[in-house]
Amino acid sequence: MSRGAATWLARSLAGLSVAMFLASGTLYFLDRSAQSPGYWVTPGAVIGELLGFVPFLAFVAFPLVGALIASRHPENPIGWICLVAGLLWMLILVSQAYSAYGLMKPGSIPFPVTIHALLYAWLWVPTVGLIGIYLLLLFPDGRLLSRRWRLLAWVAGVVIAVESAAVFLTPGPLQDLRGARNPFGLEDHPWVEGLGLIVLPLLPLCMVASAVSLVLRFRRSTGVVREQIKWIAFAASFMGLLYLGIMGTGLIFYLISAPQTPSDLGSQSLLGALLENVTVLSFAGVPVAIGFAVLKYRLYEIDILINRTLVYGSLTATLVGVYVGSIIVLQGLVRALTSQESQLAIVASTLAVAALFNPLRRRVQAFVDRRFYRRKYDATKTLEVFSSKLRDETNLDALSDDLTSVVKETMQPAHVSLWLRPETTRKGEQA
Secondary structure, three states, X not given: OXXXXXXXXXXXXHHHHHHHHHHHHHHHHHHHHHHOOOHHHOHHHHHHXXXXXXXXXXXXXXXXXXXXXXXXXXXXXXXXXXXXXXXHHHHHHHHHHHHHHHHHOOOOOOOHHHHHHXXXXXXXXXXXXXXXXXXXXXXXXXXXXXXXXXXXXXXXXXXXXXXXXXXXXXXXXXXXOOOOEOOOOOOOOOHHHHXXXXXXXXXXXXXXXXXXXXXXXXXXXXXXXXXXXXXXXXXXXXXXXXXXXXXXXXXXXXHHOXXXXXXXXXXXXXXXXHHHHHHHHHHHHXXXXXXXXXXXXXXXXXXXHHHHHHHHHHHHHHHHHHHHXXXXXXXXXXXXXXXXXXXXXXXXXXXXXXXXXXXXXXXXXXXXXXXXXXXXXXXXXXXXXXXXXXXXXXXXXXXXXXXXXXXXXXXXXXOOOOOOOOOOOOHHHHO
16 A cells, blocks of 8 residues: 555544544433433533543544554554554444434434444454554564564454454343343354353453563663653553542542532532543543654653653652641541641641642652662762862863763763863964
């Protein structure tokens, strides 16, 4: 395929994905409008529905990034994997919205149950397989780590195909469809569902094996490839840590301020929905990181991002712990002394966290540099020592030796030589 044809195809598929996303959004809000007439004029309800739909923006990033990569590097399958995976996500989303709207308003659109079974019920299997298996196996150059990994690629393909067929043909009621049965299910062959349950555990095992191949590729790689793998590893780690942090923070604040009234419970539910949606939106970081890595755009800034994430992630966790702990302790003291609660504990905790921010940030930055960026930390300290000596040293030979040793220690070149320009006098001084 020529580059022009690849660009046209990639952009067309990306445009189709965006169109399906907009169509699913329209059906989503029409469905909610049919369920709750008049909710369009209720700001709180509109915000709630938006919170339920906004996370799907994360999945739009896959076809957009995939089209960008495929149009510039059509020979690299990474772009096409992202593009096809995003297209499948949009098919899942639009079929779900279509079937839900058709069941809410019977007769308004044709074949809602058939569309649901045809697209929504089983498409998650190849989508997860593309992202969780083949993307890791082929990243970043589109080639397997070695010929030995061909077996995993073939096994994963068979697992995906068998599981997809089993889910598609399993008889019984469809999920989230009010008891409607699968029109494509083999009612006289219940063993199909058992086959799907047997094959299903092989899917995560293939994903783990693909992750192992990426780890091995990172350990064997140097230079650009190592930086590329850092991008996707950073995005996946950041998403996981964000999920754990948000869930832990939400649980802590829920325990501190337990709901006393139904209105408090509703506000906390809204907060929980917001935190959950932020976590889902962080999934968009994976295709974005893939785009930076494959296109090699600002590739070597990943170390700066990792450094800042380590510093501010640790700083945030520490400050949250100090804030929550100080509130609990101060509230306990106030309750013991006055037999009632006071807002003084919250005010004092907030002031303490504000005062600790800069000193704690400097300490965390120094710790991260010493622990994870030792070479950079040692180079910085060496330059600081040399700068202080430079102000006091007057012996040119000693200064030359110090400069040579500093260059060897910080930059570690294969060879170092120092050339000094000979002293010359001006023509006016000679006269």
